[in-house]
Amino acid sequence: MDRGKKKKEEEEEEETPKRDGGDPFEFCDVCRLNHDQRPRPPPPLLPLSHVREPGDSVPCCNAINHLASSEHLRNLKGFLRKHGGGVDRIDSFRVSDEELAEWEKACKSLKSAASTSGQGTIGPFSVPLKDIQHEHTSNNMNSFDKHSITSSNSNAYHPVMPLQTLTNESHRLYPQDLSGATGAGSVPYETAAFSVDLQGNTGSARCKQPMQLVNNVKILGGYSLINRTEDQTAPGGSCNGALQKVTQISCAAKGSQQNVHSGALPPWLDANEEKDIGQLNTGQYLNNLTQTGKLKKLNPKRVGAAWAERRRIELEMEKRGERLLNTFDANWLPNFGRVWQAGTRKESKREFETEKRKSIVDDNQPELPFKAQPYISKRARTGSPNRQNADSGCVDDIANNV
Amino acid sequence: MSYALPNLSSKREVDSIIRDTLDRVLVLRFGRCSDPICLQLDDILAKSSRDISKFGVVALVDMDAEEVQVYVKYFDITLIPSTVFFFNAHHMKMDSGTADHTKWIGSFHYKQDFIDVVEAIFRGAMKGKLIVSCPLPPERIPRFQLLFKDL
Numbered sequence: 222m223d224r225g226k227k228k229k230e231e232e233e234e235e236e237t238p239k240r241d242g243g244d245p246f247e248f249c250d251v252c253r254l255n256h257d258q259r260p261r262p263p264p265p266l267l268p269l270s271h272v273r274e275p276g277d278s279v280p281c282c283n284a285i286n287h288l289a290s291s292e293h294l295r296n297l298k299g300f301l302r303k304h305g306g307g308v309d310r311i312d313s314f315r316v317s318d319e320e321l322a323e324w325e326k327a328c329k330s331l332k333s334a335a336s337t338s339g340q341g342t343i344g345p346f347s348v349p350l351k352d353i354q355h356e357h358t359s360n361n362m363n364s365f366d367k368h369s370i371t372s373s374n375s376n377a378y379h380p381v382m383p384l385q386t387l388t389n390e391s392h393r394l395y396p397q398d399l400s401g402a403t404g405a406g407s408v409p410y411e412t413a414a415f416s417v418d419l420q421g422n423t424g425s426a427r428c429k430q431p432m433q434l435v436n437n438v439k440i441l442g443g444y445s446l447i448n449r450t451e452d453q454t455a456p457g458g459s460c461n462g463a464l465q466k467v468t469q470i471s472c473a474a475k476g477s478q479q480n481v482h483s484g485a486l487p488p489w490l491d492a493n494e495e496k497d498i499g500q501l502n503t504g505q506y507l508n509n510l511t512q513t514g515k516l517k518k519l520n521p522k523r524v525g526a527a528w529a530e531r532r533r534i535e536l537e538m539e540k541r542g543e544r545l546l547n548t549f550d551a552n553w554l555p556n557f558g559r560v561w562q563a564g565t566r567k568e569s570k571r572e573f574e575t576e577k578r579k580s581i582v583d584d585n586q587p588e589l590p591f592k593a594q595p596y597i598s599k600r601a602r603t604g605s606p607n608r609q610n611a612d613s614g615c616v617d618d619i620a621n622n623v
Numbered sequence: 624m625s626y627a628l629p630n631l632s633s634k635r636e637v638d639s640i641i642r643d644t645l646d647r648v649l650v651l652r653f654g655r656c657s658d659p660i661c662l663q664l665d666d667i668l669a670k671s672s673r674d675i676s677k678f679g680v681v682a683l684v685d686m687d688a689e690e691v692q693v694y695v696k697y698f699d700i701t702l703i704p705s706t707v708f709f710f711n712a713h714h715m716k717m718d719s720g721t722a723d724h725t726k727w728i729g730s731f732h733y734k735q736d737f738i739d740v741v742e743a744i745f746r747g748a749m750k751g752k753l754i755v756s757c758p759l760p761p762e763r764i765p766r767f768q769l770l771f772k773d774l
Contacts, residue, residue: 294676518648524748525711530647532712534644551634555641557714558753560725566714573697 285324288316371551628667628681632688640682641712648679648715648745651693653686654704661704664730671741672732679741702728702767707740710748717744719757719764729765736763 222463257590297314301307479485520526559569628719631637631651641649652668654661672681684691686703694700698707706727708715716724717740731737739758748756757764 425669438757520749520751522751523646523711524715524751525713525754528713529711532642532645553638554697555638555709557697557710558716559697560723577693577696 282328285316285321289321289561625738626681627651628665628672629671630683630685630763631691632685633690634693636695637684637691640680641709642707644680645711645712647677648666648675648741648748649709650679650681650711650741653691653698653700654709655686656722657684664704664706665732667734667737671700671737674734674738675741678745688763699728700726704728704730708744711753713748713749713753715744716754717757718754720757720761721764721767723767724754727765731761 293313297311301311373589391441523529554570554573556566558566559573626673629636629640631640633648637651637717639652641766650668654664656662656665668681668683672679676683684694686695686700698705707725708717716723717727718724719727721728727740731740743755743758747753
């Protein structure tokens with residue numbers, strides 16, 4: 222028993238570090254890990270990884286300003302000195318002044334573009350945007366060389382699309398069909414949301430770093446195809462989409478292209494067409510019977526009952542093809558009680574028709590040119606007979622005009 | 624939402640719809656698509672058209688169309704939007720306390736108001752009445768001034 226205890230103690234001594242002399246293990250505040258004294262590569266810096274955290278789609282401007290600050294540089298130098306990293310690589314862990322100026326310029330241009338476009342542009346933006354989706358699909362999450370802000374300049378003017386997937390789900394993206402899939406197409410509601418967001422936050426556009434969505438239409442298309450189509454799912458038959466597990470079923474009639482999209486009739490209508498014509502006729506006959514049954518229930522004293530009966534018979538005849546369509550007069554007018562009506566509706570209709578005829582006649586008659594004549598007083602008119610004869614025409618004209 | 628309702632721009636179309644609507648109230652809105660009150664009324668009409676489909680039919684008439692001017696004059700339309708009601712090709716009047724009983728001028732406050740009006744007209748028409756009383760309270764009836772031949 223004592224030997225067993227001693228062995229155990231020895232094992233424990235071997236396992237446990239001797240903390241009396243020196244520090245065999247050092248706790249890293251940044252990584253929150255215990256490291257032994259053996260040299261190890263410097264751990265990735267968490268402050269920068271916060272910027273690219275899967276949950277954050279838009280890194281805060283405060284983080285960028287902090288990364289460009291002198292305080293961060295001081296901390297960084299201390300960290301690298303402490304953990305033995307190369308001090309020459311310090312620039313890859315911070316934002317230089319030039320990069321900061323470029324970012325601010327991009328923010329300004331994005332803000333001005335959002336304000337000048339009025340309602341906000343829907344679609345790609347020609348400003349350098351952060352490509353966070355591409356970062357998640359790549360294998361270089363930890364190296365900041367490739368994903369620094371300077372790298373965004375190379376993709377500055379590529380057309381970009383808003384995110385079509387949750388960035389949390391990025392690890393589930395299948396890289397297959399990246400070259401072939403171009404089905405990103407249009408996601409109108411998402412683009413609208415994106416533009417609305419910009420429009421709504423034009424005031425704080427400076428604070429938000431514009432997103433760069435690389436030309437990953439293919440990736441998105443591949444993902445969307447995986448999610449939606451049956452052919453591109455895993456062979457196991459299940460589609461690991463973002464939200465649901467959908468089971469793939471085998472398409473029984475793959476050869477025939479008769480489906481909803483090709484405009485074919487549904488099977489129940491096809492089946493009906495195969496029935497005898499006699500059955501259809503009986504169906505129609507039954508319909509007529511039910512209709513007449515309903516009509517019998519209608520009040521025969523209702524408004525326009527006689528008109529309705531007549532019209533119904535005419536429509537049935539037209540359906541059977543016995544009568545030509547639209548045989549009524551072009552000048553037909555309905556029964557209408559006018560506003561300034563005096564008398565029955567028939568009289569108002571007649572009145573309107575006479576007014577209409579008068580207006581047509583007036584339009585047809587050419588307008589006589591108006592002749593301006595001088596005024597002749599009564600005395601002058603009743604004066605000399607010579608004057609009377611000469612001016613009678615003028616007086617008549619004046620009288621007519623008055 | 625006016626895309627859901629038929630838009631009539633010729634006399635022939637108006638004649639057809641009046642003649643072919645049988646045993647249901649025909650609601651004809653005369654107005655312009657650009658007018659704000661017309662738009663408001665169109666919205667209410669579009670939303671209610673399904674609800675009244677068993678006893679009513681709604682259609683929009685473009686007042687600016689040339690062929691429709693004969694109806695604009697015949698119906699004495701001077702203010703827009705103006706809504707005229709028919710039943711079996713007969714004009715239905717409604718006494719709403721305003722100067723003009725031949726049409727409804729303006730929009731409705733609620734969708735239910737419009738449905739109530741159409742129902743009242745339908746019930747009156749089925750009883751053989753050419754003029755019915757408006758079921759709406761006076762505060763929800765739009766007021767306007769009617770001038771004799773724009774004098």
